[in-house]
Every structure is written in structure tokens, then in C-alpha cells.
Amino acid sequence: MSSDAMNAPRRGNMNTKNQRIVLAKVGLDGHDRGIKVVARALRDAGFEVIYPGLWLSPEAVVRVVAEEDAPWLGISLLSGTHLVLVPKVLELLRQQGLSHVRVVVGGTIPEEDVAPLLACGVAKVFGPGSSLADIVSYFKSEAYHERTRCNSG
Amino acid sequence: MSARDVTPDESSELQGLWQAAKQGDRRALARLLTLAGQSEHKPTLYRLLAHSSPPRSSLVSAITGSPGAGKSSLIGKMLPLIRQQGHTVAVLACDPRSPLTGGALLGDRIRMPVTVEDQGIYIRSLATPPGRQGIAESLDIRVGILEHSGFDWILVETVGVGQGDVAVRDLVDCVVLLIPPESGDEIQWEKAGLLELADLVVVSKGDMPGATRTAAQLQQTLNLPGFPPKQILVVSVARNLGIAELVKQLHEQPRRRHAPERRGQRLLLLAQEILAERFAERKDLVQGVLAEARRQGWDDWQAANELVHWLMTHE
Numbered sequence: 413m414s415s416d417a418m419n420a421p422r423r424g425n426m427n428t429k430n431q432r433i434v435l436a437k438v439g440l441d442g443h444d445r446g447i448k449v450v451a452r453a454l455r456d457a458g459f460e461v462i463y464p465g466l467w468l469s470p471e472a473v474v475r476v477v478a479e480e481d482a483p484w485l486g487i488s489l490l491s492g493t494h495l496v497l498v499p500k501v502l503e504l505l506r507q508q509g510l511s512h513v514r515v516v517v518g519g520t521i522p523e524e525d526v527a528p529l530l531a532c533g534v535a536k537v538f539g540p541g542s543s544l545a546d547i548v549s550y551f552k553s554e555a556y557h558e559r560t561r562c563n564s565g
Numbered sequence: 566m567s568a569r570d571v572t573p574d575e576s577s578e579l580q581g582l583w584q585a586a587k588q589g590d591r592r593a594l595a596r597l598l599t600l601a602g603q604s605e606h607k608p609t610l611y612r613l614l615a616h617s618s619p620p621r622s623s624l625v626s627a628i629t630g631s632p633g634a635g636k637s638s639l640i641g642k643m644l645p646l647i648r649q650q651g652h653t654v655a656v657l658a659c660d661p662r663s664p665l666t667g668g669a670l671l672g673d674r675i676r677m678p679v680t681v682e683d684q685g686i687y688i689r690s691l692a693t694p695p696g697r698q699g700i701a702e703s704l705d706i707r708v709g710i711l712e713h714s715g716f717d718w719i720l721v722e723t724v725g726v727g728q729g730d731v732a733v734r735d736l737v738d739c740v741v742l743l744i745p746p747e748s749g750d751e752i753q754w755e756k757a758g759l760l761e762l763a764d765l766v767v768v769s770k771g772d773m774p775g776a777t778r779t780a781a782q783l784q785q786t787l788n789l790p791g792f793p794p795k796q797i798l799v800v801s802v803a804r805n806l807g808i809a810e811l812v813k814q815l816h817e818q819p820r821r822r823h824a825p826e827r828r829g830q831r832l833l834l835l836a837q838e839i840l841a842e843r844f845a846e847r848k849d850l851v852q853g854v855l856a857e858a859r860r861q862g863w864d865d866w867q868a869a870n871e872l873v874h875w876l877m878t879h880e
Contacts, residue, residue, distance in 0.1 A: 432599075452670070455669060455670045460692045461668070462672075469681065
């Protein structure tokens with residue numbers, strides 16, 4: 413390959429294009445300010461954010477992830493039900509052959525609940541006080557690693 | 566150009582997904598629709614499409630109209646009606662991609678019910694770049710994939726569009742144009758563009774003041790003596806009015822998509838897409854042409870023509 417071709421920008425390799433993230437609210441939790449702010453930040457960072465709205469059951473969220481072929485699921489919970497609903501979502505993802513989907517949890521998650529969530533398969537927890545810059549740079553760096561894996565594999 | 570070469574491995578992976586999707590595997594279908602957006606997979610997908618016949622011919626309808634006209638909400642109400650008639654239905658919901666960052670917020674699904682058990686509905690959100698007349702890249706091949714997966718109905722929701730975004734017509738059987746109440750007067754309805762091409766004109770938000778007047782104006786303006794008649798419907802999602810009638814009318818529309826004259830139009834759209842991709846990949850050539858333009862004293866017209874030449878010939 414000529415150096416000219418090496419230097420040419422190629423689709424999907426140089427940025428976050430085609431990186432799809434489903435952001436979801438699960439259960440009876442109407443607090444959607446946070447998830448909308450995160451959705452905007454990720455949109456502005458170049459991600460495709462799919463937001464299916466409020467009050468979804470774990471089954472509905474998993475259905476959306478499957479239909480959208482999204483490698484990422486972000487769940488926002490401000491209802492205190494994270495230790496019940498998040499494991500349920502993860503279990504449904506496994507049952508449907510979607511265990512490759514990485515799940516990130518955000519919201520009012522007490523410090524002591526972070527370890528149990530990580531133990532059951534959550535990739536990352538963004539609790540109170542998390543900055544938008546941290547969230548965006550987490551997804552960007554994961555997207556970068558993902559591409560490196562794909563390109564070398 | 567590497568995008569035109571197909572490796573046997575890639576081809577067999579796509580073939581596996583293709584067969585699985587045809588047999589109703591929704592995961593395989595979802596994956597195929599993702600891969601259809603990547604130029605390296607298009608040669609194989611188009612070949613698979615050309616060498617296989619769909620289980621049935623889908624009825625493909627576009628729902629288009631200005632932002633906030635009520636396209637997603639209308640589709641949300643149409644889905645259960647279509648299912649009640651025993652038909653399966655897929656939705657391709659387009660929302661805009663940012664011209665600044667390439668990001669997108671895809672929120673059409675909020676207005677559509679999430680069915681957990683029903684495998685007869687499939688909804689997919691698509692980010693749509695600017696300058697694409699309101700339809701996502703690779704829409705044609707994605708509609709083809711859904712048709713081969715056996716859906717009776719395929720609904721394409723465009724990005725909120727204006728008067729001139731007419732390209733979707735060549736990819737579907739029927740165009741439904743949604744017009745909210747009080748969004749124009751008699752002169753507005755005389756103008757050329759989308760209104761001419763719509764097969765069904767539907768006034769949305771029929772429960773709001775002004776809906777009847779807008780429908781009456783459209784009725785008068787579009788049905789002048791000597792012109793082919795165009796039916797105007799009024800729907801209200803809030804009151805669940807007129808939606809069954811719309812579904813019935815759509816069902817009776819002729820299948821125009823496979824008409825011979827449409828194929829030429831589709832090829833032109835596809836060629837535009839290929840060129841747009843190529844141009845997006847090689848924006849680096851602009852700097853070279855600019856430098857050359859300064860040396861040679863080219864004006865903008867000469868430089869732009871030279872740029873086109875470079876884009877077509879540089880590997």
C-alpha cells in the first residue's frame with residue numbers, strides 16, 4: 413500500500429462513526445434529565461445514540477438492543493432498583509446470545525453497590541458526581557480499543 | 566479500489582447471515598442491516614439480492630413530512646393495526662446525523678410501542694447524513710434485505726424534510742406526505758416538489774384547530790379540474806382517528822417500486838451514493854488541488870473541475 417493510501421482517512425477508522433449506543437431507562441423511573449444530558453454529550457462526541465424512552469421493562473430494553481444491533485447499552489437508574497433490574501437485563505442479554513453487549517450503568521448508585529454490579533457483569537458504573545468528560549472519554553477510548561481489536565483480528 | 570474486491574471469507578459470513586435472516590433469525594437480520602451500511606460489504610449484498618427471490622413482494626411505503634409533523638407517532642399507531650390484519654411489518658426510522666460531529670440522536674422509537682414477544686414487528690433506527698434528501702445511506706439495500714426476510718409491510722420514516730426532498734419516491738411503492746395543520750396557505754400547496762410526488766396526502770393532528778381548514782385547502786388546490794385526483798386524508802393519533810382508513814388506502818396502492826423506469830432512477834441514486842462516499846474518503850485531495858490552483862492561477866470553477874478529475878482517478 414502506498415504511503416498516500418495509508419495516510420488517507422478511511423471510513424469508521426478515524427472517529428466514532430457507526431458506534432451505536434442504546435441509552436435506556438428501565439422500570440418505573442421517570443427521572444430522565446441525566447440520560448438526556450449524557451445522550452447529548454455522546455451525540456456531540458460523534459456517537460449514534462438510540463434513546464427508546466421511559467418506563468421500559470428489562471425485556472423491552474433487550475429487544476431494542478437486539479433490533480438495533482448495538483454493541484453498547486447504557487442504563488440510567490435513579491429509583492434505587494439497580495441491584496434488581498440490572499442483573500435481570502444482563503441475564504436476558506445472555507439468554508438471547510447478546511453477552512457481547514457491554515453494559516454501562518449510571519445514576520444514583522451508592523458506592524457500596526458498585527462492586528456487586530461489576531461482579532455481575534457490568535463494564536462500568538458512573539455514579540453521582542461523574543463528569544460528562546469522563547463518560548465521553550470512557551466511551552471514546554473503548555471505541556478506539558474495539559477498532560484496534562477489529563483491525564488486527 | 567479495495568471496496569470492489571470481495572474475499573471468500575467475508576462473502577461466506579454474509580451468506581450465512583443472509584440465509585439465517587431469510588429463515589426469520591432477527592439477530593442475523595439486525596447484523597446484516599449494520600453491515601449494509603459499510604461499503605466493503607455492498608458488492609456481496611447486492612449480488613446476494615440479485616441472485617435470490619424474496620418470499621413475497623413487500624409493500625414499501627415512505628412516511629415523510631416536516632420535523633414534528635407526527636411521522637413516528639403515526640407509525641406507532643399503524644403498527645398494531647397492520648399486525649391485527651395478520652401482516653408482518655418492519656420500520657426503518659431515519660433521524661439526522663450531525664454535519665458537525667457525525668453523531669446522532671435516534672429517538673423515533675419513543676413513539677412506537679416496544680413489543681416484547683411479537684416477532685412480526687421489527688424496528689431499526691438509522692442515522693442519516695445531511696444532503697441525502699432525508700433518507701439514510703444504503704436505504705435501497707436495507708429495504709431489499711427486509712423484503713427477503715419476508716416482511717409484508719416495510720415502512721420507511723424519512724428525516725423531517727422540506728419541499729425538495731423527493732429521492733425516497735424511487736425506492737418505495739408509495740409516498741405518504743404528512744402535513745400538520747396551519748402549516749401553509751393556498752399558495753404553499755401550489756408549489757412544486759414533494760407535494761406533487763406524494764401518493765397520499767395526510768393532514769396530521771386532526772384533533773387540532775385548523776386541521777379541517779388545511780385539509781379543505783389541500784383538497785381544493787390539489788384537485789383542480791383537469792388534473793389527476795389526489796385524495797386528502799385527516800388523521801389524529803391522539804384521538805385514534807383516520808388511521809385504519811390510511812392503512813386500508815395504503816394496502817390498495819399499486820406496487821410501483823419494480824416499474825422498469827424506476828430502476829434507472831435507483832441506479833442514479835446509488836451512483837451518487839458511491840461518489841459521495843468516495844468524495845468523503847478523499848477530502849485530503851482538496852489541499853493538493855488548492856496548492857495546484859495557487860500555482861496555476863486557476864479560478865474556483867477550474868479548481869473544482871480538477872478536483873472532480875482527481876477524485877475519480879486517484880487511488
